[in-house]
Amino acid sequence: xxxxxxxxxxxxxxxxxxxxxxxxxxxxxxxxxxxxxxxxxxxxxxxxxxxxxxxxxxxxxxxxxxxxxxxxxxxxxxxxxxxxxxxxxxxxxxxxxxxxxxxxxxxxxxxxxxxxxxxxxxxxxxxxxxxxxxxxxxxxxxxxxxxxxxxxxxxxxxxxxxxxxxxxxxxxxxxxxxxxxxxxxxxxxxxxxxxxxxxx
DNA sequence: TGAAGGATGATCT
DNA sequence: GATCATCCTTCAA
Numbered sequence: 001x002x003x004x005x006x007x008x009x010x011x012x013x014x015x016x017x018x019x020x021x022x023x024x025x026x027x028x029x030x031x032x033x034x035x036x037x038x039x040x041x042x043x044x045x046x047x048x049x050x051x052x053x054x055x056x057x058x059x060x061x062x063x064x065x066x067x068x069x070x071x072x073x074x075x076x077x078x079x080x081x082x083x084x085x086x087x088x089x090x091x092x093x094x095x096x097x098x099x100x101x102x103x104x105x106x107x108x109x110x111x112x113x114x115x116x117x118x119x120x121x122x123x124x125x126x127x128x129x130x131x132x133x134x135x136x137x138x139x140x141x142x143x144x145x146x147x148x149x150x151x152x153x154x155x156x157x158x159x160x161x162x163x164x165x166x167x168x169x170x171x172x173x174x175x176x177x178x179x180x181x182x183x184x185x186x187x188x189x190x191x192x193x194x195x196x197x198x199x200x
Numbered sequence: 201t202g203a204a205g206g207a208t209g210a211t212c213t
Numbered sequence: 214g215a216t217c218a219t220c221c222t223t224c225a226a
Contacts, residue, residue, distance in 0.1 A: 042207070044207075051207070052207085053207080053222095058223090060223070061222085062222060062223085063222095076207090076221085077206095077220070077221055077222085078206060078221095079205090079206060079209090079218085079219070079220080079221095080206085080218080080220030080221060081209080081219055081220075082207095082208050082209070084207065084208085099207060101207090124209085124210090127209095128208065128209065129207070130208050130209060131208090131209075171207070172208090173206085173207055173208070174207060176205095176206080177207095196208095196209095
């Protein structure tokens with residue numbers, strides 16, 4: 001079933017990040033459906049999280065999407081090269097978001113391969129946030145799109161992971177965030193080959 | 201108007 | 214493991 005709006009309105013973005021492990025992310029972009037199982041996420045906990053773009057209640061044209069009601073896509077450019085896909089959560093005015101760092105490809109693998117310009121399929125096809133966005137055709141054009149739209153959505157297909165199989169740890173690439181860089185806001189499926197860097 | 205820097209990934213060694 | 218590609222956003226003046 002497609003996750004309903006209510007799923008995204010919870011105030012506990014860390015719990016949502018954990019729960020999204022094993023859910024399925026799909027896109028229907030440029031006439032092609034691609035998607036797979038989410039195997040790695042990170043929580044960004046609003047205005048008190050130094051690693052978040054919205055830290056200190058910073059509302060700018062870019063971060064505005066995070067302040068909208070949950071259940072939307074927040075897509076931005078990083079390092080001038082990579083686009084990253086986040087799921088906005090919580091009520092309007094509360095800028096919570098979950099970064100999707102890796103998925104296990106299931107549908108439209110050939111399309112992903114083409115988008116990624118890969119001659120052979122390797123686990124890196126969807127490992128890492130920049131790779132996920134590129135493989136699924138996600139760009140800044142879908143920023144602020146509803147996750148209840150027919151272009152991008154998340155499904156619960158009944159997959160469940162025990163806590164023993166879901167590891168937590170500090171988030172990647174947020175050393176600038178001081179003590180907040182140490183928060184265990186990263187979740188990933190233990191040993192899954194599609195998880196970026198440390199996957200154990 | 202300008203300067204600094206970033207929620208990364210591919211490639212090479 | 215080190216390097217680099219590459220450009221938008223932000224903030225200060």
